[in-house]
Amino acid sequence: MRRIDPRLAKLGQKTQAISTLMVMAMVILLIQLWLLTIALEEFMASKGSLAIPTFGASIFCFAVNLWLLRTLSKIDKRED
Amino acid sequence: MEEKSVPKWQEDFPIEWGADNYVTRREFTRFLVLVSGATVAGNGYFVIRHATEHPEKYPSVEIAKVEDLKPGDVHLFRYPTESEPAMLIRLQSGKYVAYKQRCTHLSCPVHFAASKNRLECPCHNGAFDATTGAVLEGPPPRPLPMINLRIAEGKIFAEGIKDS
Numbered sequence: 001m002r003r004i005d006p007r008l009a010k011l012g013q014k015t016q017a018i019s020t021l022m023v024m025a026m027v028i029l030l031i032q033l034w035l036l037t038i039a040l041e042e043f044m045a046s047k048g049s050l051a052i053p054t055f056g057a058s059i060f061c062f063a064v065n066l067w068l069l070r071t072l073s074k075i076d077k078r079e080d
Numbered sequence: 081m082e083e084k085s086v087p088k089w090q091e092d093f094p095i096e097w098g099a100d101n102y103v104t105r106r107e108f109t110r111f112l113v114l115v116s117g118a119t120v121a122g123n124g125y126f127v128i129r130h131a132t133e134h135p136e137k138y139p140s141v142e143i144a145k146v147e148d149l150k151p152g153d154v155h156l157f158r159y160p161t162e163s164e165p166a167m168l169i170r171l172q173s174g175k176y177v178a179y180k181q182r183c184t185h186l187s188c189p190v191h192f193a194a195s196k197n198r199l200e201c202p203c204h205n206g207a208f209d210a211t212t213g214a215v216l217e218g219p220p221p222r223p224l225p226m227i228n229l230r231i232a233e234g235k236i237f238a239e240g241i242k243d244s
Contacts, residue, residue, distance in 0.1 A: 018105050019105075021109070022105060022108065022109055022112075025109050025112045025113065025116075026112060028116065029112050029115055029116050029119070032116055032119040032120070033119060035119070035123060036119050036122050036123055039122070039123050039126040040126070041221060041222075042126070043126050043129065043130070044221075044222070045222045048126075048129075048130030048133070051123075051126045051127045051129075051130040052127055052130075054123050054126075055120075055123040055124055055126070055127045058119055058120045058123040059120055059123075061116065061120075062113075062116045062117055062119075062120045065112065065113045065116045066113060068109070068113075069106075069109050069110060069113045072105065072106060072109050073106055076104075076105065076106050
């Protein structure tokens, strides 16, 4: 039976974790762009009922993205 | 073993293109987060604009006389400023309605199709309901802004824009 080098396995796990975090950051950014277009549409229609909810949701997304960046930096710096 | 000869310029400037343009995962994610922050700022801008916006006060302007328009007729005027085209329509039912004439898609002037009782935009085939201003088809994202009307002493007055 072929044995996998534990260091290589760990490296693979690390790469996978980092890629997952990056994709999550991208998805969250897309959600934020969608929220921005909603706010813009409301503004163009001279309405403002969704301005604050979209702003709040966007701040939440930004906070999650900051946390993802912090986690990614931690994983990236970790010596295996 | 044969030693690879390195040109003189490369000895003096040993940075490779690939290494110079290399973007780490962390840098890329940092860029994503930066854009994420920019979108928060964008949303914040709309909140500030909404909070600081005062309700517009529209003038009361006489635009036509009741007897000027027969059912199916259109009268063009400008409201609330001279640079904003608008149209007064007398529907087949006899009711008067007025709208801003700019399509909500890309601001092309719309025209009244009396036979279909709708307002049509020739640029991208958008259509609005002539009675309500609602979008019937095409790319316009919002209804046509309706102008409030008041009829008094045989005269028709424009008095503000209806909230959609």
